[in-house]
Amino acid sequence: MKNNKSKFSKYLVSGVAALALASGAAGSASAAENGKFRVGIVTFLSGPAAGPFGVPSANAAKVLVEELNKGNLPAPYDKIGINGAEIEAVIIDEAGGATKQVEEYRNLVQRQKVDAVIGYVSSGDCLAIAPVAEELKTFTIAYDCGTPRLFADNPDAAYMFRTGLDASVDNIGAVRYLAATRPDVTRLAGIQQNYSWGQDSWADFTAAASALLPEAEVVEEQFPKIYQGQYGAEISALSVKRPEIVHSSFWGGDMEALVLQANARGLLEDATGLLTCGEASFATYKDQAPNGMIIGARGPFGQFAPDNELNTWFEGVYQNAYDLEPVYPATKMAQAILGLKYAAENAGVADKEIPSAEQLAAAMKGATFESVSGTVEMARGNGHQAMQGITYGEYHYEDGVASIKNAVSFDGECVTPPEGVAAADWIADGFPGAKCN
Amino acid sequence: MEMLKHPVSGCITIIVATFALFAANTAQAERFELGASAQNADAVIGCLYPMTGRSATYGRDSISGIKIALQDLEAEAKSGLDVPNLRVIADDPRSKASYAVRLAQDFITNDNAKFFCGIVSSGVAHAVSDLAKNEKIIMVGTDHASSRLSIEAGHDYYFRVTNDSWTSMAAGARYLRDLQKETGWKRLAFVGPDYDYGHVSWTDLQLALDELGVEYETVGDLWPKLYEPDYSIYINALQSAKADVVVTALWGGDFIAFIKQAASTRFFETTRLANFDTGANYDVMMALGDQPYPGLILSARHHNNWPDTGRNKRFVKQFHDMTGRYPTYAAEGAYTGIIAIARAIEKAGGIDDDRALITALEGLQLALPEDPPGFASYIDPETHQIVQAQAVGTVVHNEDFPPSKLMVGNWAIYDAEDLKPSKEMVKRRRDAVAGGSEAVPPPTP
Numbered sequence: 001m002k003n004n005k006s007k008f009s010k011y012l013v014s015g016v017a018a019l020a021l022a023s024g025a026a027g028s029a030s031a032a033e034n035g036k037f038r039v040g041i042v043t044f045l046s047g048p049a050a051g052p053f054g055v056p057s058a059n060a061a062k063v064l065v066e067e068l069n070k071g072n073l074p075a076p077y078d079k080i081g082i083n084g085a086e087i088e089a090v091i092i093d094e095a096g097g098a099t100k101q102v103e104e105y106r107n108l109v110q111r112q113k114v115d116a117v118i119g120y121v122s123s124g125d126c127l128a129i130a131p132v133a134e135e136l137k138t139f140t141i142a143y144d145c146g147t148p149r150l151f152a153d154n155p156d157a158a159y160m161f162r163t164g165l166d167a168s169v170d171n172i173g174a175v176r177y178l179a180a181t182r183p184d185v186t187r188l189a190g191i192q193q194n195y196s197w198g199q200d201s202w203a204d205f206t207a208a209a210s211a212l213l214p215e216a217e218v219v220e221e222q223f224p225k226i227y228q229g230q231y232g233a234e235i236s237a238l239s240v241k242r243p244e245i246v247h248s249s250f251w252g253g254d255m256e257a258l259v260l261q262a263n264a265r266g267l268l269e270d271a272t273g274l275l276t277c278g279e280a281s282f283a284t285y286k287d288q289a290p291n292g293m294i295i296g297a298r299g300p301f302g303q304f305a306p307d308n309e310l311n312t313w314f315e316g317v318y319q320n321a322y323d324l325e326p327v328y329p330a331t332k333m334a335q336a337i338l339g340l341k342y343a344a345e346n347a348g349v350a351d352k353e354i355p356s357a358e359q360l361a362a363a364m365k366g367a368t369f370e371s372v373s374g375t376v377e378m379a380r381g382n383g384h385q386a387m388q389g390i391t392y393g394e395y396h397y398e399d400g401v402a403s404i405k406n407a408v409s410f411d412g413e414c415v416t417p418p419e420g421v422a423a424a425d426w427i428a429d430g431f432p433g434a435k436c437n
Numbered sequence: 438m439e440m441l442k443h444p445v446s447g448c449i450t451i452i453v454a455t456f457a458l459f460a461a462n463t464a465q466a467e468r469f470e471l472g473a474s475a476q477n478a479d480a481v482i483g484c485l486y487p488m489t490g491r492s493a494t495y496g497r498d499s500i501s502g503i504k505i506a507l508q509d510l511e512a513e514a515k516s517g518l519d520v521p522n523l524r525v526i527a528d529d530p531r532s533k534a535s536y537a538v539r540l541a542q543d544f545i546t547n548d549n550a551k552f553f554c555g556i557v558s559s560g561v562a563h564a565v566s567d568l569a570k571n572e573k574i575i576m577v578g579t580d581h582a583s584s585r586l587s588i589e590a591g592h593d594y595y596f597r598v599t600n601d602s603w604t605s606m607a608a609g610a611r612y613l614r615d616l617q618k619e620t621g622w623k624r625l626a627f628v629g630p631d632y633d634y635g636h637v638s639w640t641d642l643q644l645a646l647d648e649l650g651v652e653y654e655t656v657g658d659l660w661p662k663l664y665e666p667d668y669s670i671y672i673n674a675l676q677s678a679k680a681d682v683v684v685t686a687l688w689g690g691d692f693i694a695f696i697k698q699a700a701s702t703r704f705f706e707t708t709r710l711a712n713f714d715t716g717a718n719y720d721v722m723m724a725l726g727d728q729p730y731p732g733l734i735l736s737a738r739h740h741n742n743w744p745d746t747g748r749n750k751r752f753v754k755q756f757h758d759m760t761g762r763y764p765t766y767a768a769e770g771a772y773t774g775i776i777a778i779a780r781a782i783e784k785a786g787g788i789d790d791d792r793a794l795i796t797a798l799e800g801l802q803l804a805l806p807e808d809p810p811g812f813a814s815y816i817d818p819e820t821h822q823i824v825q826a827q828a829v830g831t832v833v834h835n836e837d838f839p840p841s842k843l844m845v846g847n848w849a850i851y852d853a854e855d856l857k858p859s860k861e862m863v864k865r866r867r868d869a870v871a872g873g874s875e876a877v878p879p880p881t882p
Contacts (some may be wrong), residue, residue: 187811232518232783240802240813257517264509264516269747270810288516 037082037354038090039065039340040108042101042119043144043333045093048227048253052280053121053144053329058091060330061118063321064314064337065089072317074309076342076370083344084352090114094121098128105129109136115354116140118336121329123147123197126162130154139343139360143336144329146170146298147196148423151381159357161364161384163339163376164332165299165416167197167249168423170276171204172415173390174296176436178245178274179212180408187219189243189271191234191258193250194223201249201276207427219243231258235265243271251277259289268293278395279303279328286397293395295404300373301335302328303404304391310338311372335371342369377412380419387412411437467529469500472507475548478524480788482778483544484555485537485565486580486771488529491664491690494720495557495580495767498756500527502768505755506775521782523775527555532663534564541565545572551788552577554774557767558663559583559634569594575794579774580767582714582738583637587822588863589870594791596798596821598777598814599770600738602638602686602714603645607856608736608827609713610645612849613682616734617651622681622709625653628671628695629686631660638686638714644862656680661687668695672704683708688715693724696733705732713829714738718765722832722841729832735845736829739769742837742844743828744809752806753838763838769806773823777803777816812853820863826853 041061044054065087067073071080081087090112092104101120108114116139120126126145131154133140140160142150146167151157178185188209192198202221209216220241222234235258238246246267250258255277262268268290278295279302297304303325305311314334318326326334343364347355355363366383369376379387393407414436417426426432467488472478484503486496503525513520526548530537537556544550553569553576556562562581569576570592578586578597582605587597616622627642629635639658646653656678659671672695675683687695692712699705709732715721716735741753741763752772756764777798782788784797799818807825808814814825833846 230517230519232513232520236780236802239804240815242804242808242811242813244810260516261513261518264512264518266509266748266751266804269751 034088035085035352036088037085037116037344038088038112038114039082039337040105040112040114040117040119041089041091041333042094042104042108042117042125043091043329044095044121045091047095049121049251050095052252052256052284052327054094056280056324056327056330057121057144057333059322060318060326060333061089061091061337063317064334067317068337068341074313077310077338079345082341083347083349083354085354094119094125098122098124101125102128102132105132106136109138114138116340116357116360118143118333118340120145123150126150127153130157130160133157133159137357139340139357139364141336141339143332144298148200151385152422155382157381157384159361161339161361161378162381163336163371163386165386165388165390166423167201167276168204168417169390169415170249170296170298171201172208172423172427173392173410174205174247174274174276174294175208175212176410176415177294177392177408178209181406182245182272183213184215185213185244186216187241187243188213188216188245188247189218189220189222189238189241190247191222191224191231191238191250192248193226193254195226198223198226198249202247204423204427205247207424211427211430227254229254229257231261232265235262235267238262238271239265239267245274246271247274247276249276251280256281256284259285259293263288263290282327282395282402283324285395285402289395289397291394291396291398294392295395296390296392297328297331299328299332299388299390300409301331302326304328304393304407304409305331305372306374308372308374310370314372331372335373335376338371339364339369339376342367379412380416382419387416390415411435469525469527471500471503471525471527473522473524475524477522479521480552480778480782481524481526481544481548481550482552482554482775483541483548483550484525484527484553484771484774485530485540485561486527486555487532487557489531492532492557494765495689496527496529498765498768499555499579499771501756501760502764502771503527503775504759505752505768506772506779508755509776510779519783521779521788523779525554525775526550530556530561532558532561534561537561538564538568541568542572545574550574552778554778555579555771556581558632559586559637560632562586563590563633566590566592566595573791575791575798577774577778577798579770581634583634584641584822584858585633585637587820588858588866591820591867593795596777596816598773598803598816598823599766600714600825600827601822602634603641603858604822604825604827604856605714605736605738606638606641607645607858608829608851609684609711610642610649610651611851611855612713612734612829613646613684613711614649614651615849616682616709617653620681623652623654624656624679624681626655626657626659626675626678626680626683627685628659628661628675628683630663630665630688630691632663635660635686642684648859648862661691664691666694668698671695672699672702675708676702676704680708682711684711684713685716686714687712689718689720692716693721696721696725696730700728700730705730708732709734711735715766717830717845719763719838719841720765722838722843722845725832725841725843727834727842729834729843731831733832734829735832736827737766739764739766739807740828740845742835742846743848744807746806746808746810748804748808749806763841773803773805773814777801809850814853817857819860820858824853824857827851827856
């Protein structure tokens with residue numbers, strides 16, 4: 001879309017810089033030879049997910065690596081680089097699909113000889129990479145992808161970790177937000193990308209709504225194909241059912257197109273949009289998103305990140321570097337890098353020594369570490385999956401300034417199924433053991 | 438779709454809005470050309486609206502409603518949606534059927550029009566509907582309301598997107614039924630303009646009351662001519678008949694004149710005056726000044742203060758921002774007509790297949806400013822008449838829409854499905870025409 005190209009110009013300039021950094025790293029010696037901690041960073045640098053997700057993530061990685069190498073972070077991350085070793089980032093493009101990403105992953109590990117990999121927005125890519133990480137015995141952190149299947153399909157994962165939350169949390173949190181702020185809502189609708197992400201998100205949302213909003217009915221559901229770009233027919237179909245809430249797990253360019261088009265076609269005049277990934281475009285909506293639209297950040301990230309020393313510092317350096325506030329993918333990338341640093345510096349190795357993948361995994365498993373989003377507990381997925389709370393709030397734009405209003409947070413144990421329990425079962429059973437503040 | 442080949446951004450702009458002052462020829466001066474240029478248009482819509490006389494407000498507001506629709510479609514195009522480029526040409530038929538037909542024929546011949554829209558007078562609409570049928574041009578009625586157009590005279594190419602006389606009278610009959618339970622009224626009179634719309638409104642009301650089993654006594658039906666300047670003899674006759682309730686189908690300036698003249702007598706001390714189709718129009722509210730006559734029972738095809746939805750507030754604000762005043766219902770009807778045509782073209786994938794366009798319009802659902810929460814209007818495939826909810830109320834103080842100091846309130850809301858003519862009713866009326874009769878005669882109470 002014409003409008004989006006101009007919106008993302010700042011991001012794209014930064015993206016080129018990130019790629020240049022990767023080129024330099026690719027030409028240098030292997031990790032074993034130069035004493036640096038070499039980390040592969042994988043995120044979308046091209047395609048529709050680049051603007052809202054990949055480039056902010058890559059920018060976050062770039063600025064954080066630079067600052068870590070200078071030892072500029074607040075405690076407990078004030079040690080230079082990772083465990084005293086300078087960090088060398090190899091940033092590659094996630095575009096191209098799962099098969100290509102498996103190839104790129106093997107290249108990172110076997111030819112680039114990275115010590116760890118952080119990456120993946122796409123759930124398909126995460127699911128494809130997970131078994132390869134085990135095969136190649138490479139410490140890998142999924143920083144953003146949301147499929148609940150990541151550890152359900154890989155219950156014996158030793159090297160694969162995720163420092164973000166899964167999509168079930170997004171949707172249970174979304175329903176809890178509605179129950180807290182709009183308990184009388186009766187007419188729900190949804191529009192999802194027609195693949196596992198959209199279908200699973202909608203299934204979790206509607207199941208949770210059945211439990212927590214018993215008076216509500218689903219009046220319409222639409223499943224356009226991913227990257228469709230135009231949603232006129234779907235928006236009209238939703239409009240005439242006159243829903244009060246329109247839930248969507250759309251992300252990236254699809255999400256921005258949906259908001260623009262739904263706003264123009266009047267859907268969002270009486271229906272409130274609820275976008276589980278909505279915060280990713282916080283900086284670019286401006287007045288093209290209606291005030292009151294409910295947005296999430298897939299956890300306590302971006303605009304919903306807490307006011308702590310680490311986050312204040314991170315927001316400051318990011319803002320200085322890019323003249324933009326970090327949106328949630330940037331915060332999540334920072335969280336993954338800090339998780340890696342925590343693991344390396346708690347692996348029981350000597351100063352400047354680079355721990356093995358096994359040592360990194362042992363330190364990370366079940367760990368609790370501080371992050372830009374507050375405290376992260378690796379409390380699910382047999383110690384490989386982070387558990388945190390989630391926050392939702394309403395987008396408002398007034399006098400040229402965007403803000404969040406009516407934010408409500410839910411603790412991790414309020415929105416996360418207990419260890420070993422599938423989200424669908426937990427919801428169906430009425431959230432047994434949930435601890436909500 | 439063919440229209441995909443055209444760049445959409447910026448094409449749907451208002452290119453010409455020429456007023457009479459700048460042209461020597463009166464007919465040409467009344468003509469408005471809005472939207473896409475002839476070269477860039479995916480479809481041309483020829484519309485007929487009065488620009489002069491007592492009903493000029495309806496034409497003026499309809500043009501503004503069309504402009505709002507085109508603005509909305511332009512915004513949709515800018516957001517990335519593939520919407521058709523529409524060119525709208527409007528002219529004034531001067532409330533004359535023969536002249537309207539000539540203008541409509543010119544739309545086809547000179548402007549390559551694919552659709553007709555508009556028309557305030559039901560008499561004019563009948564003539565143009567016949568032309569639409571013969572020339573196979575889709576006509577989307579936005580204002581006129583005679584139910585005979587969609588029931589007895591309905592055909593493939595005729596559609597109407599505002600409440601018709603049946604819908605309004607079906608709502609009115611329900612209001613009168615409920616009012617009878619409160620007040621026990623018995624004596625009913627009717628006064629309406631002496632042309633198709635007036636007569637069919639009276640028939641519709643009687644049929645609707647009969648369907649509900651309401652018992653009453655008809656004490657008079659009076660037929661002043663359209664644009665009658667003096668209603669004193671009719672007001673005297675109604676007072677002499679001692680009607681408890683007078684229902685009227687007078688509209689626009691005629692209805693305002695009737696109220697003003699009735700208010701100079703003791704009419705409102707003894708009689709309730711109901712106008713279920715046009716009475717709550719904003720021009721009436723303004724004309725009432727600060728006099729909320731207690732006997733008035735009113736409704737209209739769109740209200741600025743009902744329903745209290747974002748979509749309605751937005752439409753009213755758009756109109757106010759554009760014109761500096763508040764809209765009459767005609768504006769929302771014209772807006773609906775253009776949006777309906779755009780959506781039908783989208784649904785049909787272009788304008789080349791008449792059957793596809795007709796199929797797209799049949800059953801077309803539209804979320805409109807006048808739709809209450811939880812409901813969206815739709816076009817009944819059988820009659821081609823839009824199915825809508827209706828609110829009826831009484832006059833209350835309300836200064837939210839200045840300069841009017843009054844608006845309708847105390848709403849009674851009637852569900853759209855309840856206001857549809859039954860299949861049996863439609864069949865009976867159509868069979869009567871097929872058998873040589875103009876329409877089913879109203880029941881005798």
